[in-house]
Amino acid sequence: MKLKHNIFFILAVAALASCSDKEEVYDPGLKFSTTGDVRFMASIENCGSTRASLINTGEARWLGEDAIGLVCTDGTVAVLPLDGTGDTRKAIFSGTIPEGKTLGEYAVHPTNVSVIGKELSINLPSEIAPNSYGSCSLMIAPINNSPEIAFKQLMSYVTLKVTEVNTATSKLVLSSEKALSGNYTVNFEDGLENGLQAKTGSEILTINLPERKDATISTTFSIPVGEYESLKLEAFDSDNNLLCEKEILSSTFNAQRGGLRSLEAEMPKVSTVKPVIEGTILVADTYWATGNLQYIENATQDGFQTNWRIAPEQYMFVNYENMAGVNKAVTFSPSAYTPQYDHFNWGGIADPFSKDPNSSATAAVGTDISGKLFTDQACTVATTDFGTARYGDLAFWASKGKYRMPTKQDFDNLTTKASRQYVSVKVGEGKYVTGFLFFDPKEGEAPTINEDVVEMTPEELKKGLFLPKAGRRYNASDFNVNVQGTQGVYWGSEVITGDGATEPCYGFVLSIANAGVRYPYWNKAFDAKAGFCLRPVYVK
Numbered sequence: 063m064k065l066k067h068n069i070f071f072i073l074a075v076a077a078l079a080s081c082s083d084k085e086e087v088y089d090p091g092l093k094f095s096t097t098g099d100v101r102f103m104a105s106i107e108n109c110g111s112t113r114a115s116l117i118n119t120g121e122a123r124w125l126g127e128d129a130i131g132l133v134c135t136d137g138t139v140a141v142l143p144l145d146g147t148g149d150t151r152k153a154i155f156s157g158t159i160p161e162g163k164t165l166g167e168y169a170v171h172p173t174n175v176s177v178i179g180k181e182l183s184i185n186l187p188s189e190i191a192p193n194s195y196g197s198c199s200l201m202i203a204p205i206n207n208s209p210e211i212a213f214k215q216l217m218s219y220v221t222l223k224v225t226e227v228n229t230a231t232s233k234l235v236l237s238s239e240k241a242l243s244g245n246y247t248v249n250f251e252d253g254l255e256n257g258l259q260a261k262t263g264s265e266i267l268t269i270n271l272p273e274r275k276d277a278t279i280s281t282t283f284s285i286p287v288g289e290y291e292s293l294k295l296e297a298f299d300s301d302n303n304l305l306c307e308k309e310i311l312s313s314t315f316n317a318q319r320g321g322l323r324s325l326e327a328e329m330p331k332v333s334t335v336k337p338v339i340e341g342t343i344l345v346a347d348t349y350w351a352t353g354n355l356q357y358i359e360n361a362t363q364d365g366f367q368t369n370w371r372i373a374p375e376q377y378m379f380v381n382y383e384n385m386a387g388v389n390k391a392v393t394f395s396p397s398a399y400t401p402q403y404d405h406f407n408w409g410g411i412a413d414p415f416s417k418d419p420n421s422s423a424t425a426a427v428g429t430d431i432s433g434k435l436f437t438d439q440a441c442t443v444a445t446t447d448f449g450t451a452r453y454g455d456l457a458f459w460a461s462k463g464k465y466r467m468p469t470k471q472d473f474d475n476l477t478t479k480a481s482r483q484y485v486s487v488k489v490g491e492g493k494y495v496t497g498f499l500f501f502d503p504k505e506g507e508a509p510t511i512n513e514d515v516v517e518m519t520p521e522e523l524k525k526g527l528f529l530p531k532a533g534r535r536y537n538a539s540d541f542n543v544n545v546q547g548t549q550g551v552y553w554g555s556e557v558i559t560g561d562g563a564t565e566p567c568y569g570f571v572l573s574i575a576n577a578g579v580r581y582p583y584w585n586k587a588f589d590a591k592a593g594f595c596l597r598p599v600y601v602k
Contacts, residue, residue, distance in 0.1 A: 092154075092210075093209065095165075096164050097159050097164055097165070100165070102132075102155050102209050103153070103209060104124075104152065104169070104211050104212075105210075105211075105212045106123070106124065106151055106152075106201070108121060108122055121151065122151060122215075123150060124148045124150055124153040125149070126146070126149070127144070127148075128144045129141050129143045129155065131169060131170045132157075132159065132205075133167070133169065134165060134166050135163070135164045137178055138160075138163060138177075139173055139175065140157060140159045140163065143155065166205070167250070168202055168203065168204060169205055169211050170200075170203075171201045171202075171213060172200070181249050182248055186243045186244060186245075186265075186286075187243060188243035188268060189270055190269055190270070190281065190283060191269070192269055192281050199215070199219075200258055200284070201214060201216060202214060215257070215319060215320035216253045216257045216258040216287075217286060217320075218257070218284065218322075219282060219284050219285075219323070220325055221282045222281055222310075222324075223280045223327075224280075224326075224327050226328050226330075226331070227277055227297070227329055228331075230300075231299065232270075232299050233270050235269075235298065236268075236269070236293060237264065237267075238291075238293050238294070239262060239290070239292055240288060240290055241260070241262070241286070242265055242286075243267050244265035246286065257286075257287035257318075257320070258287055259286060259287055259288055261286070267285075285317055289314050289315065290317060291311070293309070294307060295309075296308075297329055307330075339600055341372065341600070343527050345480050345500050345502055346476045346502065348468070348472045349599065350527045350597060351372050351465055351597060351599070352375075353372040353374060353597075354372070355370070355404065355456065355460060356372070356402070356403070356404040357369055357402065357414075358371060365461065365462055366460055367448075367460050367461075375523075376524075376527070377489070377523065379404050379495075380543070382489060382532070383490060385489060385495050385547050386494075388494050388496055388515055392533075392546040393542060393544050393546070404596075405534065406456055408422050408568040408589075408590040408592070409422050409424075409441065409454060409456075410422045410453060410456065411451050411454055412453070416591075417535075417538065417539060417591045417592075417593075419591060421591075422568075422590035422591050423568075425440060425441040425557050427557050427566050430469060430555050432458070432599075433455055433466040435448065435454040435455065435458065436452065437450055437451065439452075439453055448462060457596050465600055466555070466598060466599050467553060467554065467599070468598075468599045470555075470558075473582075476500055477572070477579065480500040480501060481502070481509045481510045481512075482501075484496070484497075484577045485499045485517070485518050486516070487523065488517065494517075495530050495531075496515065496530070497529050497531050497532075497574060498528070499518070499526045499528045500526050500527040500529070501525055501527070514577075529550060529552060529572075530550055531546065531550035532546060533549060533551075534549055534550070534594050534595075535592055535594070536592060537588065537589050537590075537591035543593070548575070549574060549575050550595065552571065552597055553571065553596050554572065555569065557569070557570075558582065567588075568590040569594070
């Protein structure tokens with residue numbers, strides 16, 4: 063629920079004098095009635111600003127989409143919309159009391175309340191938008207046989223200014239020893255006298271931020287009346303990771319009925335350390351698996367389909383132990399299918415190893431299969447059933463939804479935001495696996511590219527994403543894996559054209575050739591029937 067009614071404008075004090083010229087003049091033709099068609103002139107009690115909030119006038123005004131609720135004698139609420147444009151402290155509300163019902167003693171705002179006898183219940187919202195004015199402005203007006211009614215504020219208002227909001231912040235969460243949201247009940251007479259009294263509880267209030275945000279966020283919200291010992295503000299990113307937190311109050315905060323106070327909070331600097339997710343390495347804003355996807359007969363890995371796994375180390379691929387020296391090509395040519403494989407066609411699930419045209423997907427240009435499963439070769443009939451999927455994202459299928467194929471955005475970030483180093487890893491006497499190590503540059507520094515080979519240990523590779531030159535299979539062969547040691551080719555999830563291609567380029571391919579990285583890469587022998595590696599991405 064996002065409520066904007068009964069806001070009070072944040073105006074300069076000097077502008078206060080100009081407010082009165084928009085006040086609606088009382089219509090002497092208004093007649094009081096307890097049944098049928100009714101019209102009421104409703105005013106709003108101003109909020110009491112303090113020296114701590116000199117920029118706020120406390121001027122409360124109706125909005126054009128506002129409505130009030132008339133409590134009938136049977137406890138139902140008849141809704142009366144505002145009759146006019148709003149932006150006034152007084153406004154006329156018109157409507158009809160339903161047939162068979164009679165007006166009671168009170169009017170309420172907002173209208174989504176429930177009434178039993180002399181008590182009103184309301185569910186205070188738990189989420190608001192930034193730059194909003196009043197998360198829920200609960201008010202009550204006594205009805206004393208007159209078409210003029212005056213609403214009294216039952217809550218207290220806080221204008222909060224938060225500075226140094228980190229760009230990764232998706233939401234700000236306010237919490238206290240008092241319940242800031244959730245269900246509240248108040249007696250009408252007690253509420254008019256003492257306001258909606260705060261109760262002990264852990265219900266929070268979340269301020270959702272837009273995708274593009276300023277470093278300073280301002281918002282006004284209402285809280286129940288009472289003394290608050292703590293008001294903590296937490297910042298979370300889009301994955302719900304806690305970035306930082308701040309205690310706003312330095313002393314007891316007395317929230318008074320109809321009060322208006324201003325608070326400020328400067329958020330702490332956010333650490334660049336990201337949360338660690340087991341089995342992944344974070345590079346260029348993406349959590350990559352710590353090894354290529356593999357089919358190994360009798361292999362077991364928790365959460366994976368039978369015979370499927372992530373390679374135990376980043377540098378491992380089928381036949382890696384037979385590599386020669388640096389930049390020495392090896393061709394892996396089994397005479398028949400072997401029960402271990404890590405080069406797959408694009409989009410095949412039922413048969414991801416074959417060059418048969420019916421085994422790979424034939425999706426249209428613009429299709430992205432990352433995290434998706436299909437029953438048809440054109441990838442137009444989606445399914446969530448892993449048992450019936452025939453085409454789509456092989457990594458997603460094999461991991462039962464834990465990992466997915468990298469997208470164009472993942473590869474774009476990797477090739478533009480990450481530094482990369484040409485690396486060799488010794489795997490035996492005179493035997494080396496080569497490839498590129500991608501890693502995030504230091505904060506404030508631009509990415510660098512070093513194509514001079516540097517030898518590293520498997521442990522040193524853990525500081526980044528290592529893509530080995532595991533070879534590739536042409537679309538004319540089922541099993542021959544060529545140029546291991548000098549080339550490595552990796553599938554993406556999207557179908558594109560361009561870059562000299564006269565037909566669709568499946569998978570937005572990233573290719574490592576000798577000491578360079580080519581992206582996107584296409585040639586006529588690299589269509590969907592070819593066999594490339596897959597480095598999966600963790601599904602958040």
